Structures are given as C-alpha cells and as structure tokens.
Amino acid sequence: xxxxxxxxxxxxxxxxxxxxxxxxxxGAVLRHLVVPELLDQARAEGxxxxxxxxxxxxxxxxxxxxxxxxxxxxxxVTCSTIGAIAESLAPALGAPVLRVDRPMAAAAVRAGxxxxxxxxxxxxxxxxxxxxxxxxxxxxxxxxxxLVAGAWERFEAGDTAGYLARVADAADSxxxxxxxxxxxxxxAGAAGLVTSPVPVLSSPAPGLAAGLALRSAA
Numbered sequence: 001x002x003x004x005x006x007x008x009x010x011x012x013x014x015x016x017x018x019x020x021x022x023x024x025x026x027g028a029v030l031r032h033l034v035v036p037e038l039l040d041q042a043r044a045e046g047x048x049x050x051x052x053x054x055x056x057x058x059x060x061x062x063x064x065x066x067x068x069x070x071x072x073x074x075x076x077v078t079c080s081t082i083g084a085i086a087e088s089l090a091p092a093l094g095a096p097v098l099r100v101d102r103p104m105a106a107a108a109v110r111a112g113x114x115x116x117x118x119x120x121x122x123x124x125x126x127x128x129x130x131x132x133x134x135x136x137x138x139x140x141x142x143x144x145x146x147l148v149a150g151a152w153e154r155f156e157a158g159d160t161a162g163y164l165a166r167v168a169d170a171a172d173s174x175x176x177x178x179x180x181x182x183x184x185x186x187x188a189g190a191a192g193l194v195t196s197p198v199p200v201l202s203s204p205a206p207g208l209a210a211g212l213a214l215r216s217a218a
Contacts, residue, residue: 002031002073003215004208005061007086009039009079012160013185013204017078020208028212031073033061042081043123050082055089058097076100076211078185078204081123084130096214100185100207101128105135108201112178114142116198118170119183120151120163128183144177146170155186168193171200 006017014032021028035057038050058075072095077086083099090097105128108115115132119125125145132143148170154163167190171180180200182188188202 003029004211005031005033005073005075007075007077008032008034009036013078016204017208020205025212038082039079047082047085051085054086055092058089058093074211074214076207080128080184084127098211098214101131101203103206103210104181104201104203105131108132108179108181109136109141111199113140114176114178115181116174116177117143117145117181117183118148118167120148120155121184122147124183164190164193172196174198
C-alpha cells in the first residue's frame with residue numbers, strides 16, 4: 001500500500017526523497033511520479049495553466065483503478081511553482097495534497113520577521129512569497145526575494161555541485177535577514193555549504209514528514 005504519492009517535475013528529486021525516507025521514515029512506501037512538462041508549461045503560460053492536466057493526472061494516479069488500499073492516497077508536490085495549484089485540487093481529488101514547501105514556510109515565519117527567499121527559477125519567487133504571507137496569517141513580515149544568477153543553467157546542465165555552490169554563495173551574501181528560505185527542493189543540498197550564521201531552511205525533510213503524517217491522520 002502506498003503511503004504517499006510524490007509528484008516531481010525533475011527526476012533528481014527521486015533519490016533525495018528516497019534517502020530521506022530511508023533515514024527518517026524506514027518502512028514508508030513512496031510512489032514517485034515525474035512529469036517535467038508541467039513545469040515547462042507553468043513557466044511558459046503561468047502556473048494556473050497546468051490545472052486541468054494536473055487534475056486529470058492526480059485523479060488517475062492518487063487512486064488508480066485496481067490498486068490495493070483505500071482511495072485518496074495523499075499527494076506531496078515537490079515543485080514550488082505549481083504547488084499552490086496542486087493544493088487547490090484536493091477537494092476534487094478527495095485526497096489531501098500538500099506542497100512540499102509549506103512546512104518550511106511555516107517554520108520561516110516562526111523564525112523571524114525578516115525573511116530572505118532564494119530561488120534559482122524566477123517562476124518560483126511569486127508562489128513562495130505568497131505562501132510565506134499566507135503562513136504569516138497577518139503577522140508583519142518582510143519578504144525579500146533573490147534570484148540566484150546562473151544557477152538554473154547549471155542545474156539544467158546537470159552540474160549539481162556548481163548549482164549548489166552558487167546557491168550557497170548567494171545565501172552567504174544575504175544581509176539583514178532573520179532566516180533564509182531555499183525556495184526550491186533541489187536547493188536543499190546548499191544548506192550544508194552555507195557559512196553564514198543566519199538559519200537556512202530547505203523543504204524536503206519537513207515536507208516529507210508532513211506528507212507522511214497526512215496518511216496517519218486519514
């Protein structure tokens with residue numbers, strides 16, 4: 001029985017979440033769905049444009065006919081660009097849907113008022129800022145966003161080390177912040193390279209824990 005369905009827009013996330021499962025949640029059963037074209041469309045036409053395709057995909061995958069277990073398998077969406085759209089589809093799916101960065105955003109607004117957001121992809125900045133404001137729930141927060149120049153090109157070229165190094169360098173250059181948020185799940189490895197004393201938050205570990213908790217709560 002699948003405990004959690006993970007929707008990715010890049011295959012690089014699969015081993016990351018498998019490793020987190022093995023380390024922190026042994027025995028949990030994950031199923032991975034990788035659909036890069038959803039991010040391509042969201043970048044070209046806006047996140048709202050993927051809603052019909054995403055709804056059909058998740059309706060088929062969260063409880064595919066003939067599979068064991070109850071319907072409504074929880075879904076964790078690891079792409080920050082389309083996370084809000086995916087969450088909005090939960091009522092239609094009859095299953096909980098969680099964007100991977102929501103637990104991280106909740107932790108960020110608890111950590112301090114001045115939040116710096118780093119992203120390698122411009123389409124991620126607005127959804128992340130909106131999520132932080134939502135999690136702040138009216139509390140005063142100052143959100144500054146930073147696009148890490150040249151990072152996404154390295155990611156697309158498969159230069160993971162170069163990608164993470166650029167993100168870490170950008171984090172080290174942040175000033176006047178209480179907490180730094182790494183907006184994309186693919187950036188998580190940069191947290192260990194940062195030398196700044198400012199806390200750096202990433203989404204995969206808390207996101208996976210929260211996603212698996214959805215099954216326990218069901």
